[in-house]
Structures are given as structure tokens and as C-alpha cells.
Amino acid sequence: xSSNAGLIDAATRHQIFVQRYAxxxxxxxxxxxxxxxxxxxxxxxxxxxEFNRQRLQQLIxxxxxxxxxxxxxxxxxxxxxxxxxxxxxADFTTRMLTNNVDAVPAAPNxxxxxxxxxxxxxxxEPTQGYRIGDALAQFGQKKAEQIVQAIRDGVALGDTNEQxxxxxxxxxxxxxxxxxxxxxxxxxxxxxxARDLTLRENEDLFEGYEWVATLDGRTSLICMSRxxxxxxxxxxxxxxxxxxxxxxxxxxxxxxxxxxFDLASDVTGKxxxxxxxxARQVSAQTTYGGWLRRQPASFQDEVLGxxxxxxxxxxxxxxxxxxxxxxxxxxxxxxxxxxxxxxxGLNL
Numbered sequence: 344x345s346s347n348a349g350l351i352d353a354a355t356r357h358q359i360f361v362q363r364y365a366x367x368x369x370x371x372x373x374x375x376x377x378x379x380x381x382x383x384x385x386x387x388x389x390x391x392x393e394f395n396r397q398r399l400q401q402l403i404x405x406x407x408x409x410x411x412x413x414x415x416x417x418x419x420x421x422x423x424x425x426x427x428x429x430x431x432x433a434d435f436t437t438r439m440l441t442n443n444v445d446a447v448p449a450a451p452n453x454x455x456x457x458x459x460x461x462x463x464x465x466x467x468e469p470t471q472g473y474r475i476g477d478a479l480a481q482f483g484q485k486k487a488e489q490i491v492q493a494i495r496d497g498v499a500l501g502d503t504n505e506q507x508x509x510x511x512x513x514x515x516x517x518x519x520x521x522x523x524x525x526x527x528x529x530x531x532x533x534x535x536x537a538r539d540l541t542l543r544e545n546e547d548l549f550e551g552y553e554w555v556a557t558l559d560g561r562t563s564l565i566c567m568s569r570x571x572x573x574x575x576x577x578x579x580x581x582x583x584x585x586x587x588x589x590x591x592x593x594x595x596x597x598x599x600x601x602x603x604f605d606l607a608s609d610v611t612g613k614x615x616x617x618x619x620x621x622a623r624q625v626s627a628q629t630t631y632g633g634w635l636r637r638q639p640a641s642f643q644d645e646v647l648g649x650x651x652x653x654x655x656x657x658x659x660x661x662x663x664x665x666x667x668x669x670x671x672x673x674x675x676x677x678x679x680x681x682x683x684x685x686x687x688g689l690n691l
Contacts, residue, residue, distance in 0.1 A: 355595075356615075366527075368526045418476070428533055429460050436541040548600060554594060564665050618634070618642060654691070658686065679691075
């Protein structure tokens with residue numbers, strides 16, 4: 344963990360704002376799902392079991408055409424929101440640097456910012472990466488096809504119109520949750536890209552950047568393991584990983600200021616945490632692993648699972664040992680091969 348307590352304090356407080364901003368965009372995305380479900384049910388106004396093949400194909404073609412226009416509208420809405428949001432986030436980072444760095448920080452221009460958020464890849468899993476436009480397009484296609492398949496299945500099974508409608512409506516909550524997760528992930532990606540680009544404009548002031556995760560029981564193993572880690576600036580996801588690490592990721596980054604430019608080296612900052620005793624403010628120097636070690640065993644087991652919780656406490660394994668270099672969670676068999684001493688006497 345770096346000594347930049349003031350930056351950690353500012354960044355974690357701002358991350359709460361980012362999550363609230365994302366929540367507003369999530370509600371907007373959920374409305375598009377509602378419109379798709381309503382339209383599908385409206386078009387099922389006649390008993391579909393009486394449809395011939397040609398009529399069924401026309402219904403499906405009409406729904407696909409409608410969904411394409413609907414999700415194009417959703418994509419345009421999200422992209423326009425993110426164009427404005429990335430400028431705001433870059434401005435916040437510049438102001439945050441002004442308060443903590445003994446220099447006048449340079450700000451990236453609007454063209455750089457917008458290019459970065461739409462061309463950079465969200466490295467959400469060890470083997471998958473998405474650009475914003477691709478992620479939105481794939482999402483729309485998949486949601487529409489789920490409804491089309493429900494209609495096909497209903498016809499094949501001889502379901503009534505009402506049964507097919509119910510089956511389609513059953514998708515609504517899941518699809519809304521998925522839409523929310525996608526928009527939440529995109530919002531955090533844009534926030535981190537704005538910060539990364541602003542830091543690179545002032546790279547001579549910094550030694551790198553630090554990963555800052557959320558201290559609570561919902562944080563993923565990959566983000567737990569990276570909390571407090573310092574990385575060099577770069578675009579290689581192996582050597583310079585950046586949030587989001589997965590869908591709904593809440594982590595962010597802060598710069599590691601070189602000592603000669605550090606205005607706040609003596610600042611004692613705080614960061615929010617929510618453990619077994621509820622919400623607390625803890626030292627900004629606290630890492631996820633150090634914070635989790637101070638939580639009761641029951642909370643550790645809830646977060647890590649019983650076996651990993653035992654390895655964490657009694658096998659004395661650090662959080663970072665539960666994932667590989669790409670952030671993939673290791674199985675217990677893989678852990679046993681890598682850390683045989685930690686398993687001794689634990690009956691796992």
C-alpha cells in the first residue's frame with residue numbers, strides 16, 4: 344500500500360458517487376428491457392398455436408427488427424451519457440491531483456478521452472475482453488434471442504398464448520439485472536479510463552498506479568488480491584491490469600506520487616469499510632487482506648468460503664494466493680499443489 348492516504352481517501356469517497364451515478368443509468372437501461380417485454384407480449388395478441396410457419400417467421404422477424412431499433416437506442420443513450428461522464432471524471436481527477444501534487448497537472452483533451460473509452464478493452468475475464476460498443480451490441484442480440492427462443496419453444500410444445508407470455512415475462516427480472524450489471528461495468532470502465540489517461544498526461548509525477556478495491560463482503564477474489572498492488576502505466580492487461588476486472592466491478596485506481604511531488608505525505612486519510620460490525624471508516628493504509636484478517640472467522644468464511652477461510656486463518660495464506668497471475672480463482676486441488684504446507688493438519 345502506498346503512502347498516498349489523501350488520494351485513497353478522495354478516490355474511495357468519489358467511487359461512491361460513481362456507483363450512485365451508475366445506478367441512475369441502470370434504471371434507464373432497465374426501462375429498455377421493460378419495453379422489449381411489453382412489445383413481445385403485445386405482438387402475441389392471437390393464439391400463437393394457430394399460427395402457421397410463415398406467420399411465426401414473420402412475428403419473429405418483426406420482433407428482431409423492433410429489438411434492433413430498441414437496443415440501438417439504448418446503446419446510443421449509454422454512449423452519449425459516457426461521452427459527458429468521461430469529461431467529468433477527468434476533471435475530477437485533475438482537481439484531485441491539484442490538491443495532492445506539488446505541480447500543475449495537465450488535463451487530457453476531449454478527443455483523447457472519448458477515443459480512449461471507446462477503443463480500450465474491458466478485460467473482464469482472463470480470456471475475454473470487450474469494447475463498450477461490442478458489449479452493448481452483444482447484449483442486445485442475446486436478450487432479443489432469448490425471447491425469440493421462448494416463442495419457438497412455446498410453439499414447439501403447444502403452449503397457449505398466455506403460457507408463452509408468462510415464460511417471456513419470467514425473463515424480465517434476470518434481463519434487468521444483466522442490463523444493470525452491464526451499465527454499471529461500463530460506467531466504472533469509463534471512470535477508470537478517464538483517470539488513467541489523466542495520470543498518463545502527468546506520468547513524470549508518478550511511480551505508477553495503485554489498485555483500490557472496496558472493503559466489504561461483496562468484493563471478488565481478484566479485486567481483493569489486487570487491493571494495494573502497484574502497477575506500471577501501460578496497456579498490457581497482464582502487467583498493467585485495470586478495473587473493471589469483472590462485471591459489476593467497483594474497484595478503481597489512484598496514482599503513486601513520487602516523494603518530491605507529494606504534498607500530502609503526512610495526511611492520515613480514511614477509507615470506508617463494511618464488515619461484520621457494519622459500516623466503519625478505517626485507515627487509508629489498510630489493504631483488503633489486512634482488513635479481512637481483523638474480521639471474525641464467520642465473516643471470513645462468508646466472504647471466502649469455509650475451506651479458503653480456514654486456509655486464510657490457519658494455513659496463513661494471503662488473499663493473493665487464491666488467484667493465479669491472470670486473476671482466475673484457483674481450485675482447492677490447484678492450491679494444494681501450489682501450497683502443500685498450508686493444508687497440513689487442516690483436513691481439507
